[in-house]
Amino acid sequence: AELGTLVLLRHGQSTWNAENLFTGWVDVPLSKLGEQEARRGGELLAEAGLLPDVVHTSLLRRAISTANIALDVADRHWIEVRRDWRLNERHYGALQGKNKKQTLEQFGEEQFMLWRRSYDTPPPPIEPGSEFSQDADVRYAELGAELPMTECLKDVVARMLPYWESSVVPDLRAGRTVLLAAHGNSLRALVKHLDGISDTEIAGLNIPTGIPLRYDLDADLKPTNPGGTYLDPAAAEEAAAAVASQGR
Ligand code: DG2
Structure with missing residues (x-):
C-alpha cells in the first residue's frame, strides 16, 4: 500500500531565537x-493541497x-493531535x-561549533534546580532519572527514534498525511535517519523555521525525494544559511 506523506515543520521564530539565546x-x-x-x-500546506490527517x-x-496556527490557516485545526517529549528540542x-x-x-569558534553541531559532544550538563533546568517541570515527571541534563545530537536520535517507530510510522503505513511539528535539532535527528546522513555530514545541515518540508517515503521508509522538498525552496535556502551563521 502507498505510504502517507510526511511533512516536517520546524516551529516559527521564537522570542529566544530572536534574542539569539540557546533554548x-x-x-x-x-x-x-x-x-x-x-x-x-499553513498557507503553503493549503496551496500544495497537503492536508494533514494527524499532527x-x-x-x-x-x-x-x-502547529495550531498553521493548521488553523489550512482549515485542518480539527485533526487528531499527539504530543511527546521525544520530539522536544535537543x-x-x-x-x-x-x-x-x-x-x-x-x-x-571551534568549541562553539562542537557544542552546536558535533554529533556526539554534549554541552556541559545543566545544574539541577537552576533557572533554566526542567527538573521541577511536571510534564517531565514520568521521565524520572531519564530526564536529560544535556544532550548531543546522537542522544536525540536515540530518544527520538522509538517515538518515530512506535507512533509516526504506523500513521504513515495507514496512508495518513502526517504533520510533525518540532525543532531545529530534533528534526535534524530525524532527517539524518531518513536520508542516511553520516555523523560528520549532518553538521552541515540546518533547518529553517516555518517552512514545511515534504518527504515521500517508499515501503522501506526510504525517501523517494532524498533531502525532502521544501514547499518554498528559495526561502528555505536563505533561512537555512541564516541558521548556519547564527552567533556571528
Ligand atoms: C534552537 C536551535 O532550537 O539552536 O535550542 O537554541 O529549533 O527549538 O529554536 P529551536 C535552540 P541551534 O542548535 O541551531 O544553535
Missing part, C-alpha cells in the same frame, strides 16, 4: 515574526503554537539561556 527545553513562545511564519506555513508535536509551546545543558554570540566570543 533547548526552555519553553519560550513564538515571536510576532514566528506567528507570521506559522501562518505562511505530532513536542511538548514545547513554540512547536505546539506553530536539551542544551548549561548553555540554555546563554547568548550565542557571547558564547562564541568566550569559548571560540
Whole structure:
C-alpha cells in the first residue's frame, strides 16, 4: 500500500531565537515574526493541497503554537493531535539561556561549533534546580532519572527514534498525511535517519523555521525525494544559511 506523506515543520521564530539565546527545553513562545511564519506555513500546506490527517508535536509551546496556527490557516485545526517529549528540542545543558554570540566570543569558534553541531559532544550538563533546568517541570515527571541534563545530537536520535517507530510510522503505513511539528535539532535527528546522513555530514545541515518540508517515503521508509522538498525552496535556502551563521 502507498505510504502517507510526511511533512516536517520546524516551529516559527521564537522570542529566544530572536534574542539569539540557546533554548533547548526552555519553553519560550513564538515571536510576532514566528506567528507570521506559522501562518505562511499553513498557507503553503493549503496551496500544495497537503492536508494533514494527524499532527505530532513536542511538548514545547513554540512547536505546539506553530502547529495550531498553521493548521488553523489550512482549515485542518480539527485533526487528531499527539504530543511527546521525544520530539522536544535537543536539551542544551548549561548553555540554555546563554547568548550565542557571547558564547562564541568566550569559548571560540571551534568549541562553539562542537557544542552546536558535533554529533556526539554534549554541552556541559545543566545544574539541577537552576533557572533554566526542567527538573521541577511536571510534564517531565514520568521521565524520572531519564530526564536529560544535556544532550548531543546522537542522544536525540536515540530518544527520538522509538517515538518515530512506535507512533509516526504506523500513521504513515495507514496512508495518513502526517504533520510533525518540532525543532531545529530534533528534526535534524530525524532527517539524518531518513536520508542516511553520516555523523560528520549532518553538521552541515540546518533547518529553517516555518517552512514545511515534504518527504515521500517508499515501503522501506526510504525517501523517494532524498533531502525532502521544501514547499518554498528559495526561502528555505536563505533561512537555512541564516541558521548556519547564527552567533556571528
Ligand atoms: C534552537 C536551535 O532550537 O539552536 O535550542 O537554541 O529549533 O527549538 O529554536 P529551536 C535552540 P541551534 O542548535 O541551531 O544553535
